[in-house]
Amino acid sequence: MDLNERKLKILQAIIRDYVQTAEPVGSRTLSKKYDLGVSPATIRNEMSDLEDMGFLTHPHTSAGRVPSEKAYRLYVNEMMTKRDLSQDQKDRIAHELYDNVTELNQTIEHAANVLSEITNLMAFAMTPNEEHETIKFIQFLPVDENTIVLMIVSEDGKVQNNAFRVNCDYDDDMLKILSKSMTYDYKGKTISEALTGDIITTFNTDIEAMQNIQRNVMPSFMRTLEKMLDAHLYMDGLMNIFNIPEYSDIDRAKMFMELINKKDDFKKKLIERDDGLIITIGTENQDEDMKDVSLITATYKVDGRTVGKLGVIGPTRMRYDNITSVIDYITDNLSSTFKMIGGDGPDDGDEDG
Amino acid sequence: MDLNERKLKILQAIIRDYVQTAEPVGSRTLSKKYDLGVSPATIRNEMSDLEDMGFLTHPHTSAGRVPSEKAYRLYVNEMMTKRDLSQDQKDRIAHELYDNVTELNQTIEHAANVLSEITNLMAFAMTPNEEHETIKFIQFLPVDENTIVLMIVSEDGKVQNNAFRVNCDYDDDMLKILSKSMTYDYKGKTISEALTGDIITTFNTDIEAMQNIQRNVMPSFMRTLEKMLDAHLYMDGLMNIFNIPEYSDIDRAKMFMELINKKDDFKKKLIERDDGLIITIGTENQDEDMKDVSLITATYKVDGRTVGKLGVIGPTRMRYDNITSVIDYITDNLSSTFKMIGGDGPDDGDEDG
DNA sequence: ATTAGCACTCGAATACAAAGAGTGCTAACA
C-alpha cells in the first residue's frame, strides 16, 4: 500500500479539520467541507487504508477518524508550511519585546505572555542558563551591624543580590577590601568555575579579622552564585486549558496542571532538550505523564550563543504550523532584543566548551 | 422566634456537617450522626424555624438544608472556638519559616506555601508594602560604557536593583559621587517621600557632566523606587481547587481561576482590606465576582508595625475555625521571624506618619 | 412540647427507544 497523492491530501484534510474542531472526522463531512473531488465512499476506502498504515485511529466503529501521533509527525515533517504572522500578531510581539525594555527577565516574561496569548496554549520561557556567564564584580554592603547585602553582577549586567546575617564584627572598610579582593580573584571566571570552590582569595593585609569575615560570608556567597546560575522559568496561559476540549474533563485538567506545576521537574525536562526548534508529540516524550501532550521548544540566542528556551505545551491536537511560526518569530526577535541589551561591545572571546 | 440553645446546637451541627461533606444535611442523618437527644421530626421543626430566620436554605423541597452566609457569619462571630494545631502542623510551619531563612521574600513565599498545604485551599502572602520604609543608601555601579546598575537598599535590608542603559558619558568616580550625594539627600526618607520628586540633589563640584548624568538616571531611579514600593504577591495551592467539590464544574473552576489570575486586581483588593484578621463571607465581599467565595486575610507585623498580609480564598463552605487558627499561628511566627531578620537593634526612632 | 406516621416533592438513577453520524461491504458503473 502506497501513500499516494490522494491519501496525503485526505490525511491533511483530516488533520486540519480535527485540529480545528476536536471532533472525529467522517467521510461525509470531509467530502462536503473540502474539495477533494471524490465521493465519500472513496474517501472511506482511503481512510481505511490510512488506518491500516497507522495514520488514523478509530474511537469506535461508528465514529469518524482521528489522526494518530504518526500522522502528526508526518504532518510536521512533510506537510507543514510556514505561516506568515498577521500584522496584528507581529505588532503585539514587537510591542512586548521592544517597548520599555529595561530588564532581561521582564522581556522573557513578556515573551511567555505573548506566546500564550497568540497560541491559546500554556506557554513558558526560561531565562538563560548562566553557566558560562562570567562574573564582573562582587560587592558586599553593610546594612546594619549583623546584616550584609551581597551583590554579584555578571558581564552581561545580570544582578543577583542576597541579604544575610553574619555573626562576626566588620566595618565599612573591611567589606570594601573584601569586595575588591574577591572581585579581583573572581572577575572573568564563569559562575560554574566559581562554584567549584577552587578559587581562594588571599589578602595583602593579613589581618585575622579579614579572613574571619570571609569565612563567614562564603556560604552565602556560594548560595547566591547558585541562585544566579538557576534559570528562571516563567509560565503563562494556564487559564487557556479551560478552553481546550481535551481538558474539559476536570480530571484531565488536573493531570495536566500537575504536570506543569512541578516547576523544578519541568524545568529539568526543558533544560535536557536539544537546541533549536524541537517538537515532541505524545509518546515521543519519554515521560510517562506526558504521553498525551505535545511539547514544542525553541532556543533563543545572544551573540550566537544558545542561552534560553521557550515554547508551548498542550494536547497533541495543536496547530503545529501556526505555533512553530510564532515561536520562530519570537525567538528571532528575542535574540535581536538581547543583542541590544546585553552589552553592544561584541566581546567575541574565548568560549570554553 | 428565639435562637435558643437547641437551635444553636442544631445549626452548629449542620454547619459542621456541611462544611465537611459539601452535601445538604437532612434531619435524619443529623440525628444519627450527632447526639442531639431529639428525634428527626423535632430537628425538622427547628430547621424550619432556622430557615425562616435566614440561617438555612433549601436547594429544593426534598433536599437537606444548607447553611446560609448568615449562618457562617454567626458561626464565625459566636460559635467558633480556636483550634490547637497538631504538633505536625506546628513543625511544618516552623520548618518553613525558620529554617534556612536568608531572605524576607523567600520566607513569605514559604508562608503562602505552607498555608495552602495545611488548609487545602488557595493561599497567598503579600510582601510588606514599603510605603513607610526608609531608604538606607543608593548606589550606582557601572557595568559597561552605557549600562548602569542601580541598587537601592532600605533600612530593613530590602534590596531592589535595576539594570538600565543611559546615553551619556560617565566614569567610575562620577557614579561614586552621584551615589554619595543622592544617598546623603535621600537617606532616612520614606519611599513615598522620595517618589514625590521634591528632593533635589545638588553637587559640590558643579561640573556640568554630573548634572547631566543625574538627569539621565532619574527616570530609572524613580521606576526602581516604584518597584520597591510594589508589594509582591505570592500565591500557592492553585491545584487545590481541583479537589474542592464546588469547583468540580469546569466553568466554576474557570471563574474562580479568573478571579485570582488578575493578580494586580487581586493585590489591590488585598491592600484595601483592613488590618488584623478579617473574614468576609460571600456577598460581604462588595465585589460582584467574589459573591460566592470567602476571603480570610490577616496581617503580620514587624516591630509592632503592620506590614504585610496573608490569607486564603475558597468557597464559603470552609473550615473557618481551623483556618483562622492556622493563619493566627503563621502570622505570629512570621512576625517573630521578621524581628529576627529585620535588624535586632531596635532603632526605635522617629516614625513619621 | 415532642414524636411517630404518612403523603408528597423533587432530583438522581435506570431503562429503553429513537435519532444520527459514520463505517464496511457489495454490486453496479464508466
Place this chain on the structure above:
DNA sequence: TGTTAGCACTCTTTGTATTCGAGTGCTAAT
C-alpha cells in the same frame, strides 16, 4: 479496474418514562 451508490450494521447521543430514595411538612397521638 478504480469509483461510487446503496444499504445493513454499529455505536453514541438524546429524549422520555419510570422508579428510587432522601427529605420535607403536616397531622394526630403521646
